[in-house]
Amino acid sequence: MKKLFYLSLVFLLPSGLVAQTGDNSQLFINDMLVLAKNFAQPAADGASYQASAGWFSSATALEKWDLRIAVHGNALFVPNDKKSFNLSNSDLELLEMEGVTSASFPTAFGASTSDYFVGDVTFENPLTGGVLTESVRFKGIDGINRDYVPHAFVQASVGVSAGTEITVRAMPEVAIDGVTASTYGIGAKHSLSQYFNNVYPEDFQLAFGAAYSVLNVDYEFEPISVQNFLTMNHIVVDANLFLAEIIGSKRWSYFEVFAAAGIMNSSFDYEMGGDGIALPRVNEELGEIEGGQTQFKGDLGLNLYFSRFRLNAMLSAGDFFNANIGLAVGI
Template identity: 30%
Template sequence: MPTSTHKFGLKIFFAAAMFVITDKAVAQSNTQVLEQMGHLIDDALFFSDQYVTPATDAAVYQAASGWITSPRKRELWDVSLGIHTNVFFTPKRDREFTINNSDFTFFQLEEGTSATVPTALGNDDQVYLSGMLGDSEVRLETPQGMDMQTVAYPYLQGSVALWGGTELVAKYSTRVKLKKSNYQVYGFGVKHNISQYLDSLTQKKFHIAVLAAYSNEDVSFNFLDIKTDYGTLGISEINGIVDTWHFQASASKEFGRFEVLGSFIYSTSDVEYKVGGEKGSIEAIIPLQDVLNTRLKEIYKTRVNYIGEAGVSYKINNFSVQTILAFGKFVNTNISLQYLF
């Protein structure tokens, strides 16, 4: 028969064994959750790319319009200031995309094996996706789009004439609140008049100019608001940041108070993505926003665009009213009221 000392030793042994077994089970559970979290991040990365890329492609066109309002040579220190409004037409092909269960490693559609969902430029249709994180279900609605066939936003643009037919041009908008999104742009450029070297053109009121410019567009959308038993994920906003170098050649002809403009634009854009919004409570376990933003570098893009422009302006004393149509993959209209000081 075991003595009391033996009984005490057995209790210690069994307690230690239970601690090891429990600790191992917790470690296995944590490993499983972290692995599942990795799959969730992979799915969020896939969905982010499909959802926001059409909007960043469109942002290039929005920022490209209206840099050269006239290729005419200005007098030294002439200053112009204009209020511009971009009206962007969202093409149907870029308002939606198809997801399949085979696209995901964590989520699955709750109904069917495939579904059509909106991009950031699309409508407000939603479907449910779900997956298991540990022993708990994670369920989400796919994000809505802007549900706007045309997107309009204002910005300011100004220029100052320097020596030798050169102008500095700048554009800026505050953070503009659009439906379920925000947009901001700023940029600067240098324009140089070419026709000043060809008297035969200027005498016939033909004007030619070239421009090099840089712009930054930041467009953000409501994204995924996911709640889990491990905390909120804190990825309620996704941003597309577009850095564009813009090269343009323009020619115009004056007809009395009217000036008709045509341009060719080459642009190259570096597109980056990041998630934001208020950080979720899951950050106590894993720095999810930082992890996602590191992973989003995998879908950074460089876009090259060739864009045509056609425009017409009408001058009334020092005021000028202008409409410019930019066309290529997308169509964007720029309407402005300018004043020459």
């Protein structure tokens, strides 16, 4: 009935102009926020695990002014329940799913969808002050369709005084399957074993580590457009990620095993990219769903030492699994 009502108004009034004061554009924006958050949130959560991997792979700190350069590669493994989300028409305020009342849609990790959203968006024309109604129809946003997400970075560590090691890492901007990402961070590790006289390399070592990372992800998708009102074609996620963990390790000659238990706190800022008079409103509303969360994880791994080189392998487990491998050289 609602669609028939709008249709009759279009025939009775000048083209595109509706003689009513109703403006349902806020309802449309609310629906887009629901879609954006459900699409992006699993990827944001997974980013915490990727950004926390590889920081510390031994409780032993470098000697003062010793330098180690490492190249790391890792893979975030995506559980099936992080690849899709369920949605019904009752979850939406204005839009409806075309031909169905509920459906499963991909997250950023998921595959593609053939389901469409439809609706009539009514908004004020900023030039004439009149009210326009535009019909909108768009397909759900497709994901990158991956079971794992690769990630690589360069890391440098230097020993400073008092059993402390400082680490910096960087991954310049790279693009994978329409997703552009970059990350930078700094961390510190402090030996706790020194307070228990465990000063020899082959003693059991215990340390505390902390790190801060900045991650930027830009995901492009097929444009969603309401003529004269709004066009959206990508979403940007800026993440601030904090990690604190206790690390234990034991070395036997060329071989070392380590384990760690950590807590991560992450905060995310979302911004929709595109054009149109409503885009500032969309991003202002996105600000209200920005937030953070706390997650726990465990690390388990081993190191192999060859002269100045160290080969490291690590598995991180929590809501996600992340595998990391690194090759480091001491200078």
